[in-house]
Amino acid sequence: MSGSLAVIGLGPGDPDWMTYESRALIDSCEDFFGYAPYLARISLRPDQRAHASDNREERARAEAALGLAAQGARVAVVSGGDPGVFAMAAAVVEAMEAGPAQWRALDFRVSPGVSAMQGAAARLGAPLGHDFCAISLSDNLKPWAVVERRLRAAAEGDFVIALYNPASKARPDSIAAAFALLRAIKGPDVAVALARAVGRPDEKIVLTTLGAVDASLVDMATLVIVGSSQTRLIARPGLSTLMLTPRSYGAAR
Amino acid sequence: MSGSLAVIGLGPGDPDWMTYESRALIDSCEDFFGYAPYLARISLRPDQRAHASDNREERARAEAALGLAAQGARVAVVSGGDPGVFAMAAAVVEAMEAGPAQWRALDFRVSPGVSAMQGAAARLGAPLGHDFCAISLSDNLKPWAVVERRLRAAAEGDFVIALYNPASKARPDSIAAAFALLRAIKGPDVAVALARAVGRPDEKIVLTTLGAVDASLVDMATLVIVGSSQTRLIARPGLSTLMLTPRSYGAAR
Numbered sequence: 478m479s480g481s482l483a484v485i486g487l488g489p490g491d492p493d494w495m496t497y498e499s500r501a502l503i504d505s506c507e508d509f510f511g512y513a514p515y516l517a518r519i520s521l522r523p524d525q526r527a528h529a530s531d532n533r534e535e536r537a538r539a540e541a542a543l544g545l546a547a548q549g550a551r552v553a554v555v556s557g558g559d560p561g562v563f564a565m566a567a568a569v570v571e572a573m574e575a576g577p578a579q580w581r582a583l584d585f586r587v588s589p590g591v592s593a594m595q596g597a598a599a600r601l602g603a604p605l606g607h608d609f610c611a612i613s614l615s616d617n618l619k620p621w622a623v624v625e626r627r628l629r630a631a632a633e634g635d636f637v638i639a640l641y642n643p644a645s646k647a648r649p650d651s652i653a654a655a656f657a658l659l660r661a662i663k664g665p666d667v668a669v670a671l672a673r674a675v676g677r678p679d680e681k682i683v684l685t686t687l688g689a690v691d692a693s694l695v696d697m698a699t700l701v702i703v704g705s706s707q708t709r710l711i712a713r714p715g716l717s718t719l720m721l722t723p724r725s726y727g728a729a730r
Numbered sequence: 731m732s733g734s735l736a737v738i739g740l741g742p743g744d745p746d747w748m749t750y751e752s753r754a755l756i757d758s759c760e761d762f763f764g765y766a767p768y769l770a771r772i773s774l775r776p777d778q779r780a781h782a783s784d785n786r787e788e789r790a791r792a793e794a795a796l797g798l799a800a801q802g803a804r805v806a807v808v809s810g811g812d813p814g815v816f817a818m819a820a821a822v823v824e825a826m827e828a829g830p831a832q833w834r835a836l837d838f839r840v841s842p843g844v845s846a847m848q849g850a851a852a853r854l855g856a857p858l859g860h861d862f863c864a865i866s867l868s869d870n871l872k873p874w875a876v877v878e879r880r881l882r883a884a885a886e887g888d889f890v891i892a893l894y895n896p897a898s899k900a901r902p903d904s905i906a907a908a909f910a911l912l913r914a915i916k917g918p919d920v921a922v923a924l925a926r927a928v929g930r931p932d933e934k935i936v937l938t939t940l941g942a943v944d945a946s947l948v949d950m951a952t953l954v955i956v957g958s959s960q961t962r963l964i965a966r967p968g969l970s971t972l973m974l975t976p977r978s979y980g981a982a983r
Contacts, residue, residue, distance in 0.1 A: 493749060493750040493751035494750075495750060497745070497746040497748060498744070500750075501746065563860075566851070566852075566859060567856040570855045570972055571976050581969075582967070582968075586852070587852040588852065589844045592848070595843075595845070596842055598819070599819075599842040602840065603819040603824075603840070606816075606820025608863065608864060610863040610887075618977045618979065620980070627889065629887070630884065630886050630889070634879060634880040634882070711827045713835065715835075719823055723820060724788075724824070726871065726872035727872070727876075
């Protein structure tokens with residue numbers, strides 16, 4: 478038995494944002510576990526098998542992948558973005574920790590990828606050009622009080638804030654609550670970017686402010702970037718406006 | 731004149747961590763600006779020109795690149811990691827903002843990459859599996875008081891913290907000061923990873939705690955990850971220990 482498990486990042490939507498390592502690992506694996514839309518993004522050979530599952534079944538997916546790897550298969554778990562950032566790496570390592578000893582003895586690796594905030598940042602210029610936080614608004618696995626505590630700390634530290642999982646059908650109001658909390662500390666003039674489906678054909682980016690933002694524009698496919706006090710916009714005639722968080726803090730331009 | 735400027739992320743040391751987009755952009759550009767060790771990592775054709783500069787001359791490098799692009803050249807600025815994360819994207823956009831209008835009219839793009847914290851996280855398992863902050867300890871362009879304010883906010887929010895630029899010859903003591911500040915809030919038992927030269931042949935990872943960490947092991951090539959209260963280590967007999975920040979908060983394992 479020489480099974481292996483690779484957790485593979487596909488990057489955001491654009492296939493050219495995948496790394497060479499992730500592509501090579503895909504070519505070397507036999508069984509692929511993942512959320513169906515991510516599996517649909519990779520082209521498999523006839524001898525490779527896809528095992529699609531629902532987005533909410535991360536732990537069960539991780540356990541199924543580990544179980545098959547422990548039987549000797551070369552298994553991949555695929556994630557959009559970077560599997561290490563609000564994605565499958567943690568679910569798999571949690572399952573390894575709780576499961577049989579042979580799961581911890583597997584040949585295991587994580588192949589990193591470009592995360593959604595980085596794809597969005599590339600489109601916007603340099604919004605993450607200085608210190609930043611990444612916060613998931615999902616309260617599936619953590620109390621909303623923890624989300625609020627972190628939003629408050631991030632605002633008080635004047636970080637740029639990338640918000641993952643900002644809304645879902647089960648939580649249509651959490652993004653509006655987050656905007657209200659941040660606005661109360663940071664004020665209405667802070668720049669906000671809503672980056673939807675970055676790297677996909679239906680990509681759409683909206684630039685606004687904490688005072689003017691329309692929370693109803695935010696859905697599951699949106700990555701939200703809330704600027705720091707230093708973040709500013711740079712208009713370009715005939716071209717998209719750039720969002721910049723400069724490297725210096727509080728200095729003259 | 732149809733000059734262009736691409737800011738291109740090479741990823742951390744391992745060439746296989748580059749994206750297909752970055753590699754294709756390298757092939758399509760004529761002039762390459764960057765810190766010499768990054769330029770040394772890409773293979774150029776005889777008709778492509780490298781313009782190496784010192785690591786501290788980011789703004790001058792950005793202006794030289796924009797100036798050449800404005801003359802009609804297809805110019806690349808290369809960065810290790812992700813250019814959007816403590817790298818060249820912000821320096822270039824700052825120069826575009828301050829420079830002549832024709833710089834803002836250029837065909838401009840950023841190609842994202844895997845950042846150092848993501849390479850380190852991949853090696854460690856899933857240390858960034860939950861909300862996290864990225865903070866640069868460099869005080870070249872921001873007052874140390876801002877660094878302290880952000881470290882304090884990140885600790886009070888119980889974020890996982892990735893520390894970039896943790897030490898340099900000019901600032902040998904800033905990482906020790908950061909560890910002391912974090913230890914005073916988070917306590918001595920929090921897990922710490924020192925990830926040096928990730929993806930390079932001399933890669934070395936040390937796992938320790940805020941109470942036991944030896945700040946003298948941290949140099950310019952080190953990426954430091956300080957866990958949250960939830961972060962834990964998972965020993966694997968004969969294999970590297972994993973670092974996990976679980977998706978759940980405060981729940982039973």
